[in-house]
Amino acid sequence: MTNDQQILDSLKDPSTRELAFRHLISKYKERLYWHIRKIVLNHDDTDDVLQNTFIKIWNGIDSFRAESSLFTWLYRIATNESITFLNQRKRKMMSSLNGENDYLIENLESDAYFxxxxxxxxxxxxxxxxxxxxxxxxxxxxxxxxxxxxxxxxxxxxxxxxxxxxxxxxxxxxxxxxxxxxxxxx
Amino acid sequence: MYEEENRQPEFLKRPKTNPFRTPDHYFDSLEDRIMGGIEHAGKTKSPSARIIQLLKPALGLAASFTLVYLLVQYPINQFFPKNTNQSVVSAATTLYLNDDSTLNFSFIDENSLVNAIFSDEATNIPEINQDEMLAYLSSGMNDLEIYSEIQN
CATH class of the missing domain: 1.10.10.10 (Winged helix-like DNA-binding domain superfamily/Winged helix DNA-binding domain)
Known part of the structure; x- marks a missing residue:
């Protein structure tokens, strides 16, 4: 099951829904991970955002209308989740840091996986x-x-x-x- | 100038490398962890969120009925006014007020005006029964006091 349409069809059937979603994760996990990682920079934050992204995808997959490709829909959710995450962090750190991008630089310098x-x-x-x-x-x-x-x-x-x-x-x-x-x- | 605009920046000529890495075997068990996270998120949904989830269809139905009712009721009220009595009353009041504003007191005799005022007052005083009056006056008195009052 590698075709997007096959995955989407299987997701509609409750008996194959979970298996199909595992296929979806398997197919897109690395691309979405690196997309998120480039935005939030830190691995631990990326892991959190990736999990939230897939939870959002799971909850919203029924609302996917195939007007765009599955890939662009997934990327849009991942991008929104990353931006929301960064905005939340920036609001928390704003008082202690000078600029809003300082959080990202601090995140980059403290990342053990750089x-x-x-x-x-x-x-x-x-x-x-x-x-x-x-x-x-x-x-x-x-x-x-x-x-x-x-x-x-x-x-x-x-x-x-x-x-x-x-x-x-x-x-x-x-x-x-x-x-x-x-x-x-x- | 043109060359300056179109020359490629030095850093773009360097080979692209990914300086980031992930913990070992990070992607191996990702599906299980994400599915576990989805299950956990479903279980830890707050009771209020669950109640809202359950009530959502009913609330949606109620909202659509209200909307349809309002959409139907408004044009009906607009084209077929129900309370015709009210409009008749308001029309009569307007007429009365208009008439009242045109009253000319120079045509009214002074005596007849006084009579009219006092006759209205007289009719407004209710007639009092003798027995009721006696009962009111004697309330709070004992028999002896009543007897002495009658004798006087």
Missing amino acids: DGDAWQMLLQKAIAVLPEKQRLVFNMKYFEEIKYEEMSVILGTSVGALKASYHHAVKKVEEYVKTHETRIEP
């Missing part, structure tokens, strides 16, 4: 300080290589606006890297 070198850390920090929408677009385009058309459905934004966001994000990342790169060169 194996990158100094340059990769710099790149992740440059992405972390981007405005939310630009950060999402940059991650989805640069790392996940999602097409603008699919991204448009996931984020509910026009293709033109997404291209502009990505262009601005690239410029900002480049500027950040240039400004801070000298500090990591030997």
Whole structure:
């Protein structure tokens, strides 16, 4: 059972519903995990958000009308869950931190499952300080290589606006890297 | 200028690598953990949430009936006013007030006006029964006091 339509058909039947959902998790768990991880950065937070995402999918699967592909619907839920999670954390941490992106940088630096070198850390920090929408677009385009058309459905934004966001994000990342790169060169 | 706009930033030329990793065998048991989480979330639903869940269809039905009733009732009230008596009364009151506002006291004789006022007052005083009056006056008196009052 690897086809999305087969999974959806089996989900409608109460006798095969649980098994079909296991197939759905199996098929999308890694892609959704990495999508969420790029947004929240920390593994433990990603694990929480991923669980909540699949619970939301389980509860809302009956409302899926197949107007978009299953993949874009799942990504939309995962993106919304990640943004909601970050906003909740930011509200809690706002009093103790200076900027709203400081939480992400702190999250990145404290992550035990970050194996990158100094340059990769710099790149992740440059992405972390981007405005939310630009950060999402940059991650989805640069790392996940999602097409603008699919991204448009996931984020509910026009293709033109997404291209502009990505262009601005690239410029900002480049500027950040240039400004801070000298500090990591030997 | 054109070249500046179109040149590719240096960092995009570097190979893309994923600096993040997961704990060992993280994905192996993910299905079980998520299904366990779904089961747990279903069990720990608050009683109020469960009651709302149960009442939802009934509340929805009640809301739709109310909506349909209002949608039907409003045009009926608009096109077929039920309380015609009220409109008749209000029309009569308007007429009376209009008439009243046109009263001209210069046409009324002073004596007849005084008579009219006093005759109204006289008719408003209720007639009192003699026995009731006696019972009222004698209340709170004993027999001896009543007897002495009668003698006087």
